[in-house]
Amino acid sequence: MKVNKLDSKVLLKNATIIDPLKESQSKADILLVEGKIAEIGKIQELDVIKTVDCSGLILTHGFCDLHVHFRDPGNGDKETLESGSMSALAGGFTRVCTMPNTQPTVDNPESINYIIEKSKPLPVHIHPIGSVTKGQQGVELSEMGLMHQAGAVAFSDDGLPIQNGLVMRKALEYSKMFGVPIINHAEDECLRADGLMNEGKVSTRLGLVGNPSIAESIMVFRDLKLAELTGAKLHIPHVSTAESVKYINEMKNAYDKITAEVTPHHLFYNDKHLENYNTNLKVAPPIRDSLSREALIKGIKNGTIDCIATDHAPHTVHEKETTFDLASCGLIGLESCFGVVKRILADEEGVSLIDIIKLLTISPRKIMGFDNNLLEIGKEAELVILDDEERWNFQEKNIESKSKNSPFINQDLSGRVKYTISNGQIATSS
Amino acid sequence: MFGHKHFLGLENFPREDIQKIIDTAFEFKDVLNRPIKKVPSLQGVTIVNLFFENSTRTRISFELAQKRLSADTVNFSASTSSLKKGESFKDTAQNIEAMKIDAVVMRHPAPGSSKHLTEFIDAKVVNAGDGTHEHPTQAILDMMSIQEKFGKIKDLNIAIIGDINHSRVARSNIYGLISMGANVTVCGPANLIPENISNLGVKVNYNIDEVIEWADAVNILRIQRERMGIGLVPSNREYRRLFGVTSERINRRKKELVIMHPGPINRGVEIDSQVADSDQAIILDQVLNGVASRMSILYLLLGHKEESTNEG
Numbered sequence: 001m002k003v004n005k006l007d008s009k010v011l012l013k014n015a016t017i018i019d020p021l022k023e024s025q026s027k028a029d030i031l032l033v034e035g036k037i038a039e040i041g042k043i044q045e046l047d048v049i050k051t052v053d054c055s056g057l058i059l060t061h062g063f064c065d066l067h068v069h070f071r072d073p074g075n076g077d078k079e080t081l082e083s084g085s086m087s088a089l090a091g092g093f094t095r096v097c098t099m100p101n102t103q104p105t106v107d108n109p110e111s112i113n114y115i116i117e118k119s120k121p122l123p124v125h126i127h128p129i130g131s132v133t134k135g136q137q138g139v140e141l142s143e144m145g146l147m148h149q150a151g152a153v154a155f156s157d158d159g160l161p162i163q164n165g166l167v168m169r170k171a172l173e174y175s176k177m178f179g180v181p182i183i184n185h186a187e188d189e190c191l192r193a194d195g196l197m198n199e200g201k202v203s204t205r206l207g208l209v210g211n212p213s214i215a216e217s218i219m220v221f222r223d224l225k226l227a228e229l230t231g232a233k234l235h236i237p238h239v240s241t242a243e244s245v246k247y248i249n250e251m252k253n254a255y256d257k258i259t260a261e262v263t264p265h266h267l268f269y270n271d272k273h274l275e276n277y278n279t280n281l282k283v284a285p286p287i288r289d290s291l292s293r294e295a296l297i298k299g300i301k302n303g304t305i306d307c308i309a310t311d312h313a314p315h316t317v318h319e320k321e322t323t324f325d326l327a328s329c330g331l332i333g334l335e336s337c338f339g340v341v342k343r344i345l346a347d348e349e350g351v352s353l354i355d356i357i358k359l360l361t362i363s364p365r366k367i368m369g370f371d372n373n374l375l376e377i378g379k380e381a382e383l384v385i386l387d388d389e390e391r392w393n394f395q396e397k398n399i400e401s402k403s404k405n406s407p408f409i410n411q412d413l414s415g416r417v418k419y420t421i422s423n424g425q426i427a428t429s430s
Numbered sequence: 431m432f433g434h435k436h437f438l439g440l441e442n443f444p445r446e447d448i449q450k451i452i453d454t455a456f457e458f459k460d461v462l463n464r465p466i467k468k469v470p471s472l473q474g475v476t477i478v479n480l481f482f483e484n485s486t487r488t489r490i491s492f493e494l495a496q497k498r499l500s501a502d503t504v505n506f507s508a509s510t511s512s513l514k515k516g517e518s519f520k521d522t523a524q525n526i527e528a529m530k531i532d533a534v535v536m537r538h539p540a541p542g543s544s545k546h547l548t549e550f551i552d553a554k555v556v557n558a559g560d561g562t563h564e565h566p567t568q569a570i571l572d573m574m575s576i577q578e579k580f581g582k583i584k585d586l587n588i589a590i591i592g593d594i595n596h597s598r599v600a601r602s603n604i605y606g607l608i609s610m611g612a613n614v615t616v617c618g619p620a621n622l623i624p625e626n627i628s629n630l631g632v633k634v635n636y637n638i639d640e641v642i643e644w645a646d647a648v649n650i651l652r653i654q655r656e657r658m659g660i661g662l663v664p665s666n667r668e669y670r671r672l673f674g675v676t677s678e679r680i681n682r683r684k685k686e687l688v689i690m691h692p693g694p695i696n697r698g699v700e701i702d703s704q705v706a707d708s709d710q711a712i713i714l715d716q717v718l719n720g721v722a723s724r725m726s727i728l729y730l731l732l733g734h735k736e737e738s739t740n741e742g
Contacts, residue, residue, distance in 0.1 A: 140661025141621075143668045170662050173621035177636045177672075230625070 001090050001400055003123060003427045006035050006381070007049040010426070015054035015385065019375045020061060020358045030059065032381045035424035040375065052419060052426075054385055058353070061361035061374045062094025062382040062422055065334065066154070067183075067237055067261060067309035070096075070126070073114065074103025079314040079402050081115065084334075085124035087312065087401035090429065091334035092360075092384035094124060094422035097368060100131040101158040107131040107142040109150040116151050123425040125382075127153040127368065132171045132182060136160045141171055148178040153368050154235065156183035159284060159329070163189055165222060172232035181233040181259065181367065184223050186244070187285060191215035196325055198286045202271040208324060211286050217243035224251040227258060235367055236260040238311050240285040242295035249304040259367045261309040262296050264333055264340040265407065269293075273407075279320045279327035280407040283313075297349055300359065307363035310337050314403030332401050336394050338386065339413025346388075347414050353388055385419040392416055432730040436555040438544050439564035440605035448606060452574045455719065455726035461498065462722055472501035475732050478526055480536040481558070482508045482543075487693060487717065488558050488568075492535050495724035501732075504531070519543075520550050527551040533732055536560075554731050562596050568692055569602035571723040573610060575716045576647055579688055584611035589641045590632075591673060592651030592700060593622040593663075599651060599692050604630050617641040618651075618673055621662050638673050642680070647688035650675055650701050666699045677704040686710055693717075 012030040017040070019025075031039040031048070045051065070084035079087075081098075088096050098115060100106035106115065112128050119126035130147035134140045136157040144155055155175055162168045162184050175182050192215040197203050199210025220236055224247055227234035239245060239260050248260050265283060270290040274281050281287055299305040313330025320327050333340075338360070345351040345359075365372045374382050394408045420427040432450065440448070461469055477496050481489055489505070496503045506526070517525075526534070533554040536544050541563035548555050559565040577583055588607055594600045594616045604627075607614050614632040616623055623634055635641050642648065653663055663669050670676065680687060689701070689711040697703045706713060 134661070134664075141664045143664040145664070145668045145672045149671070170621040174619060174662070176620045 001086070001427055001429055003086070003089065003425055006032060006421065006424050006426050009033055009048050009050070011043060011045060011048040011051045012054050012059060012385070013051050015057060015059035017375065018058055018060045018354055018357055020354055020362045021372050021374075023354065025354070032421070035381055037375070037377055037379050037381055039377065052385070056387070057418060058386045058388050060357050060384060060386070062384045062420060063092045063338070063360040064095040064364040064368075064370065065093050065310050065312070065337075066097040066307070066364045066368055068096045068098055068312040068334065069101065069314065069330070070098045071102060071314060072118070073111070077316055077402070081118050081122060081126060083400070083402040084312075085119075085122040085126065087332070087334045087399070088124045089420045089422065089427040090398065090400040090417065091337050092386065092417035092420050093334055094382045094384070094420060095127070095365070095370060096124060097127045097129050097153055099156060099158040100129055101136060101160070105131050105135050107134050107136070109143060109146040112147045112150040112152050123423045123427070125423065127151070129154045129156050129183065131155065132157045132162060132184075133167065138162050138164055138167055141167075141174060144174055144178065148180060152180070154181045154183055156237070157185070159185055161185045161187045161189065161219060165226065168223065169226050169230060172226055172230040172234065176230060176232045179233070180369070181235040183235045183237050184219075185237055185284070186216050186219035186223055188215045188219050191218065195286070196282065197274055198271045198288045200271060200289050202274060202289070206274065206277070213241035213243060213288060213292060216285050217241050217247060220244040221247045224248065224258060228255040231257070233257045234259075237309065238263050238266065238285060239296065239299070239305060240266050240288050240292060242292045245295045245299040245304055249299070249302070252304065259306045260304065261307050261364075262300065262305045263309060263311050264337050265331060266293065266296055267344045268340050269407070277324045278407060279322065279324055280331050280405050282324060282327050282329055283331055284329040297345070300345065301349070301351065306367060308337065308341055308359045309364065310334050312401070314401050315405045316403060320405045330405070332399070332403055332406050334401065335399050336406060336408040336413060338417055339392065339394060339415050340408060340411075342388065342415030343413055380423070381421045383421045384417060385421075386415060387418055388415045390414075390416040434731065436544075436548055437566060437727050437731060438548070438555065438557045440566045440569055440602050440609065441564070443566075443605065443609065445609045448570070448573065448609060451570055451723065451726050451730060452577055454730060455570070455574050455722040458498075458725040458729070459719065459722040462718065468498050468500060470500045471729050471733050472496070472499040475501045475533070476531045477501050477503050477533045477535060477728070478531050479503060479505045480526070480534050481506065482536070482538040483559070485537055485558070487720070488537065491717070491720045492558060492724050495721050495728060498721070499725055499728060501728070519546075523547055523550045527553055533728070556727060556731070559598050561598065563598055564602045565598040566602045566606075567720070567724055567727060568599050569606040570727065571716055571720040572603055572649060572690060572692070573606050574719045574723055575690065575712050576688075578715065578719065579712060580646065583607065586612045586646045587615070587644055588612045589615045589617055589645040589648045590651065591617045591638065591641065591648055591675065593653055594618055594627060595622045595624055596654050597651050603649060604632055608632070615641055615644065619663060638675075639679060642675070642683055642687060645687060647690060648675060649690040649692070651692065652694060652696055653700055666696075670699055674699065675701045675705050677702045680705050680708070680710070688712060690716060
């Protein structure tokens with residue numbers, strides 16, 4: 001992948017433009033002047049410095065991922081804001097939200113400022129999420145108000161679920177003042193216990209301790225009820241079980257400030273794929289059985305699930321090249337996201353391309369309150385250009401992240417990001 | 431005529447009786463401004479101040495009110511009490527009453543405890559704060575101070591700012607102010623304001639700037655970390671930024687805003703020093719009015735009926 005500064009005048013020629021907001025599709029050219037959309041339509045080449053031939057390609061809103069780990073501050077060996085933004089660009093993402101489980105925890109406005117200031121020159125728009133509790137300890141509320149004023153877009157204790165129901169309730173009440181969602185990794189730690197993979201037939205055969213799906217769904221249920229009680233916004237990350245989908249669906253009929261995401265890896269895999277103890281498939285929540293996977297796909301089709309988020313979680317080689325019980329949880333997912341989601345949802349499940357694009361663009365932006373009307377004259381060009389038909393084999397060389405812990409290496413994917421344009425820069429895939 | 435045996439709280443307390451307490455308190459305030467600040471109204475009356483919770487200003491204020499009225503007073507605090515030796519609340523109360531006393535002024539950490547006390551003893555009971563329930567004498571002195579400043583209470587915009595959940599001052603003020611016809615807004619962290627508080631007739635607004643703009647007077651409560659259990663207020667600096675009555679916020683407002691605080695003050699947290707010490711603040715007037723208000727309440731409860739028309 002190459003990343004270049006946009007020339008002062010760039011013509012995106014003969015694109016098939018899909019606007020997920022206006023639900024429109026048309027063939028047109030787009031003229032960018034100084035990184036902004038200057039004209040949309042049939043444009044004659046005059047003094048254009050650079051032309052990008054978009055014939056046969058889809059042009060749409062840049063993707064938005066509201067759940068990534070860029071490990072900055074603290075773990076520059078896994079990822080940094082710089083390397084993370086390269087990984088995002090490769091996947092067509094122009095806007096991401098970073099989780100606060102860094103070293104130290106992002107639980108104060110100074111840390112929010114650090115991420116915002118350091119991200120300013122980067123091509124991808126990076127929005128920090130602050131922690132709900134100090135040090136993600138689940139006890140005392142963090143300075144949510146000061147973090148929100150500094151630019152935090154949501155609050156989450158990320159991988160450390162808020163076990164104490166009173167703390168969760170009080171956090172939801174407090175967050176109500178700022179109108180931003182609480183994102184709680186839903187997992188009852190006592191029920192999860194030492195579970196390493198989904199509890200089921202496969203875990204029994206493999207001899208790995210099981211993590212039952214009820215450990216998630218029971219916490220999802222609690223959080224949904226607390227959100228309804230308090231009137232706060234709740235976003236449920238990486239939904240993995242059929243029961244969770246059911247509870248979310250039921251609550252959405254009663255209360256409208258609930259949103260939910262699902263990851264590409266929970267859509268792609270089921271627990272049978274863990275038979276060779278692939279540590280790159282060790283993740284929290286775990287890859288579930290095929291019934292849960294089908295429920296997630298159904299949840300996307302009927303609108304119970306709002307968006308796709310990668311939970312991009314870089315780990316070094318030595319954290320993954322070990323036995324399954326000792327390996328770290330998490331996998332990277334930005335570069336492979338579109339090809340995975342397009343293959344599963346469009347090619348295998350018949351979901352339309354525009355609906356897939358919505359899951360990656362307007363839905364996550366709406367949850368976070370970001371601008372959604374991107375294909376307008378005068379707006380900063382925050383665009384992705386895709387070949388939705390290209391079949392390709394995902395390789396380690398396609399990874400821009402500092403870490404390589406992807407279970408998708410050597411998988412056949414469908415649909416590929418060709419160009420990503422964001423913050424005055426253009427990334428070209430190689 | 432004052433038809434109340436006890437003074438336990440302001441919920442459902444008649445408006446004309448609140449007004450009578452305030453009017454009588456102004457008469458006693460005149461007494462307090464005389465060279466000889468003592469009247470014989472409660473000569474021969476014995477009052478026990480029963481404090482199961484630490485208190486400085488409320489206890490001194492009551493004791494002073496009693497002395498100004500010439501009552502005999504006995505102080506009893508938890509640290510010296512037989513409760514520590516395992517005696518029950520009921521036995522303690524009945525033992526004290528057996529010594530022939532006329533009234534008990536009680537502060538206790540349990541909500542409802544002063545009501546409870548009236549079931550064990552025949553003496554009159556004045557609630558000096560029962561846990562997170564009510565603190566009615568504080569509300570009377572607050573309303574007296576408002577009336578002193580504005581000449582009325584009705585139709586004024588009064589904001590109560592802070593931890594409403596854990597505040598007995600907030601509850602008594604809400605009951606009293608609503609009864610007197612004021613408009614009341616509560617403001618504070620959403621996790622410290624009960625969801626259903628609007629049932630009491632108040633508005634909820636989490637935006638301190640809007641509330642300051644709206645209000646004629648603000649009653650600022652102390653953040654009581656000791657009552658919260660889990661860390662609900664992330665930090666003092668966040669509280670000040672979101673809910674602090676700061677000099678910047680006061681300076682932005684064109685009109686004068688009357689500043690009240692029941693004390694003790696956390697300077698630089700819920701209120702800036704410049705605001706607390708400004709001419710707009712009536713915090714120290716509240717303290718003197720506290721003595722007058724408590725004299726009024728004790729007098730109306732314990733004074734001989736035939737004297738009640740010509741006292742001044």
